Amino acid sequence: MYILGVVVSFGVFCIKEYAWRAHDRPPLVGTVFRMLKNFDEHVEYALAHRTSRILFLGHSELWTSDPEVIEHILKTSFSKYSKGDFNTQIMKDLFGDGIFATDGKKWRHQRKLASHEFSTRVLRDFSSAVFRINAAKLAEKISSAADNRTTVDMQDLLMKTTMDSIFKVGFGFELNTLSGSDEMSIQFSEAFDEANFLVFHRYVDIFWKLKRFLDIGSEAKLKRKIEIIDNFVMQLIHQKREQIKNGRDSKAREDILTRFILASEEDPETMNNRYLRDIVLNFLIAGKDTTASTLSWFFYMLCENPIVQDKVALDINESLEGAEEDNNIENFTARLNEGAIENMHYLHAAITETLRLYPAVPVDGKIADEDDILPNGHRVIKGDGVNYMIYAMGRMTYLWGVDAEEFRPERWLVNGVFQQENPYKLGPFTAGPRVCLGKEFAYRKMKITAATLVHFFRFKLEDESKEPLYKVMFTLHMDRGLHLYAYPRSA
Secondary structure, eight states, rough: OHHHHHHHEEEEEHHHHHHHOOOTTTTEEEEEHHSOOOOOOHHHHHHHSSEEEEEEESSSEEEEOOHHHHHHIIIITTEEEEEEEHHHHHHHHHHHTTSSSSSHHHHHHHHHHHHHHHHHHHHHHHHHHHHHHHHHHHHHHHHHHHHOOEEEEEEHHHHHHHHHHHHHHHHHHHTTTTTOOHHHHHHHHHHHHHHHHHHHHHGTTHHHHHHHHHHHHHHHHHHHHHHHHHHHHHHHHHHHHHHHTTTTTTTTTTTTHHHHHHTTTTHHHHHSSHHHHHHHHHHHHHHHHHHHHHHHHHHHHHHOHHHHHHHHHHHHHSSSSGGGOOOOHHHHHOOOOHHHHOOOHHHHHHHOOOOOHSSSOOOOOEEEEEEOOOTSSOEOTTTTTEEEEEETTTTOHHHHHTTTTOGGGGGEEEEEEEEEOOOOTTTTOOOOOOOOTTHHHHHHHHHHHHHHHHEEEEEEEOOOOOOEOOOOOSSOOETTOOOEEEEETOO
């Protein structure tokens, strides 16, 4: 009866909306069943209408590629839009009350804490040191594959090294997923990725609540994955509290968890272990998947554009005096300080161009908390979802010109110097009051890793005839990995 009721209710809603088609509402282009077919379908939406609408269970979802509309949602009328109960219910089991899944007082509290922590020199220096160490470990692993003339799954390696880096910065513990030496760490990492995938697909599974209630199918699997995640993270929080209590943490105040635990002493009721779990796990979700998937697409684009790959290598050499003669991995990474990577304008442009075409977060959005009128005149009804199509926007000629689908880092450079774009036009780091606090952090991680690998290796696709596929989830993962050959650049 429950299933029949849901189907009938959705059918009646669709008939009413298709029959009515109010002239001041965005054009109606389909239903939820088209929503997550693939992100290239979003390109079709954006080409047909800069703002359109699809039908969900009991409400409409608006889709836009219009920078003015996006600025309106994220900044001008920020108070009218929130994550909303619809998104929160879907995300809460994994994201909890973390910064990416909450609004209001909890969001403001975490935003204030995180803003302070990300601005500290201690965290910046500590994270940079961690990024350099793990970039060197990754280069050594790829060097071994190059010597043996075997392929590497670059995405898998990048996911592991990024997980190790973010975990060290976030929790202060070595995870060692790249080395594969810790079975529990590997189990946690796999559960983390699978949970991300399963939670995202709640958006198109109209029966997910029933499945969760009955503990069957994908919801039963998600429950098991979240138990693995929670047990692992809670154990680390307890260990960290014990280290701080007993004065055994010689690197006090460096990792994010330690800094939040110390802050929790002022408000222990609010900042309990569950709240700490949510805060740091959200940081992990944001930092790991986004940078690793961006770097995966970056190396794919370098393989597709070997001239760009050589230009990136030249940019690195010109930014570091004597880099061409430096064949020692540890010595090289030690020199990748803040000043050096800031001078790598072409590398920065190539990473940004990757984000334009393959954004780490391909779509994002809010829920309308009240009726509103968009800058284009379309009416928004309280309860509507309003989504901006970041993946599609990077391919729009009306935003980027006739060469919108070309990979051309030079579009970001003026006289060799990187130039920022309108953040409402390029959206992977969002904008407005909820702009990503970790943007500089992410670029630093990506540039250190990319500079190390491109300096020492040339990369080539294992099969140049294959087009890459992506998984439809919160972040733009490649499906089936990225299999490359690495060749010593000095050879």
